[in-house]
Amino acid sequence: xxxxxxxxxxxxxxxxxxxxxxxxxxxxxxxxxxxxxxxxxxxxxxxxxxxxxxxxxxxxxxxxxxxxxxxxxxxxxxxxxxxxxxxxxxxxxxxxxxxxxxxxxxxxxxxxxxxxxxxxxxxxxxxxxxxxxxxxxxxxxxxxxxxxxxxxxxxxxxxxxxxxxxxxxxxxxxxxxxxxxxxxxxxxxxxxxxxxxxxxxxxxxxxxxxxxxxxxxxxxxxxxxxxxxxxxxxxxxxxxxxxx
Amino acid sequence: xxxxxxxxxxxxxxxxxxxxxxxxxxxxxxxxxxxxxxxxxxxxxxxxxxxxxxxxxxxxxxxxxxxxxxxxxxxxxxxxxxxxxxxxxxxxxxxxxxxxxxxxxxxxxxxxxxxxxxxxxxxxxxxxxxxxxxxxxxxxxxxxxxxxxxxxxxxxxxxxxxxxxxxxxxxxxxxxxxxxxxxxxxxxxxxxxxxxxxxxxxxxxxxxxxxxxxxxxxxxxxxxxxxxxxxxxxxxxxxxxxxxxx
Numbered sequence: 001x002x003x004x005x006x007x008x009x010x011x012x013x014x015x016x017x018x019x020x021x022x023x024x025x026x027x028x029x030x031x032x033x034x035x036x037x038x039x040x041x042x043x044x045x046x047x048x049x050x051x052x053x054x055x056x057x058x059x060x061x062x063x064x065x066x067x068x069x070x071x072x073x074x075x076x077x078x079x080x081x082x083x084x085x086x087x088x089x090x091x092x093x094x095x096x097x098x099x100x101x102x103x104x105x106x107x108x109x110x111x112x113x114x115x116x117x118x119x120x121x122x123x124x125x126x127x128x129x130x131x132x133x134x135x136x137x138x139x140x141x142x143x144x145x146x147x148x149x150x151x152x153x154x155x156x157x158x159x160x161x162x163x164x165x166x167x168x169x170x171x172x173x174x175x176x177x178x179x180x181x182x183x184x185x186x187x188x189x190x191x192x193x194x195x196x197x198x199x200x201x202x203x204x205x206x207x208x209x210x211x212x213x214x215x216x217x218x219x220x221x222x223x224x225x226x227x228x229x230x231x232x233x234x235x236x237x238x239x240x241x242x243x244x
Numbered sequence: 245x246x247x248x249x250x251x252x253x254x255x256x257x258x259x260x261x262x263x264x265x266x267x268x269x270x271x272x273x274x275x276x277x278x279x280x281x282x283x284x285x286x287x288x289x290x291x292x293x294x295x296x297x298x299x300x301x302x303x304x305x306x307x308x309x310x311x312x313x314x315x316x317x318x319x320x321x322x323x324x325x326x327x328x329x330x331x332x333x334x335x336x337x338x339x340x341x342x343x344x345x346x347x348x349x350x351x352x353x354x355x356x357x358x359x360x361x362x363x364x365x366x367x368x369x370x371x372x373x374x375x376x377x378x379x380x381x382x383x384x385x386x387x388x389x390x391x392x393x394x395x396x397x398x399x400x401x402x403x404x405x406x407x408x409x410x411x412x413x414x415x416x417x418x419x420x421x422x423x424x425x426x427x428x429x430x431x432x433x434x435x436x437x438x439x440x441x442x443x444x445x446x447x448x449x450x451x452x453x454x455x456x457x458x459x460x461x462x463x464x465x466x467x468x469x470x471x472x473x474x475x476x477x478x479x480x481x482x483x484x485x486x487x488x489x490x
Binding site (some may be wrong): 002004006007008010011012015038039042043046047048049050051052053054055056059060062063064066067068069070071072073074075076 | 313316318321322325326329333343344346347350351354355358359362363422423426427430441442445446450465466468469470472473475476477479480
């Protein structure tokens, strides 16, 4: 007969808390009573098993992730392969024709839709820093030059608030907004910059890039056409115009 | 006459044969002893110099896949997938499954093998190929039999079945069923018991659990043993337990 006390003896055994006489009693019971023997072994097995699974949960999850990834690579992406191989075996001409079509397609695709990233090369930020917020300004430039636009944005905004007339900072802030996909705000900044004769063409170029990023190819074209033909931006503007 | 014939020359002859046999046995026995002696020496050297285990016992070289599961070694695991999963996938695809389902079955089997290896120390005594394929195949057959009565084709194994593979498969399946039974009974327990047990499973010392739960040590130990008692009874009363015992 198993009672709550029986299980408590099992539990205390697991923690090595049985006295010598209790240990002798338990040993004897296990030999004499098969019910005790079975319950005792199950008790230990369940305790060990549940403990193992609980403590091993994280490692199991990591293994599952590895297996899922390898499975995706080796089992699922194989699907397309046999088709290509059969194609190749049946008729090389078909393969050649398909490759040409693919190449032409890629060419047309690339030609028809110029990508923002292909044209978004920004000058490095090298401004002379004056005033109180020197460290912040240096940090902002560093982040901008490293392409960490997310972090640079708030610093540049801060800087611009301190020096609202600093057009260079304004330009870089605008670029950061553009990179961070805040297109409407970026457009506003570049439009303001356009009124400054010194920054007119640069601002115009960035307005075109903003439109390109928004996939508004028509506006992009109009903006590009407003860039002066002798401006430094005109060569990349012509290149982009040809792709549009 | 007949008796003489049988007894006289033959007796000597047969006696000689028996003696010969005994001699040979002795020699064989001596050889065997020497052989065992050398094995022991070899194992001893092996244990000192840490030779790979398969050099002196019956562990199969494919044990490396088990080790890779234990260490989450993606390089060897990738090799495992490339070498052994093709057969499983084609079997499952031929039998009302698809590649995604095959991937799930393979993953579940590998996780079970991992658990068994980690908890019980699984030693591969036969090639991984047959063992793994059989496990996946039987898992898939169980699954489709549960949900439909669709006819299963291609029941012939494409692998040579080793006796060791069969017994290893049975061990792993038993382990999986046992795990499943323990876990499902645990899930059915009262939330108070589950909470207490969860804590005692993560934290090894009951003193710590008692401190966190702001209860006395004796009380926690008593409660834990009661909950465990209930759990073991629930397991014992489940038909699956009886079938596992047999």
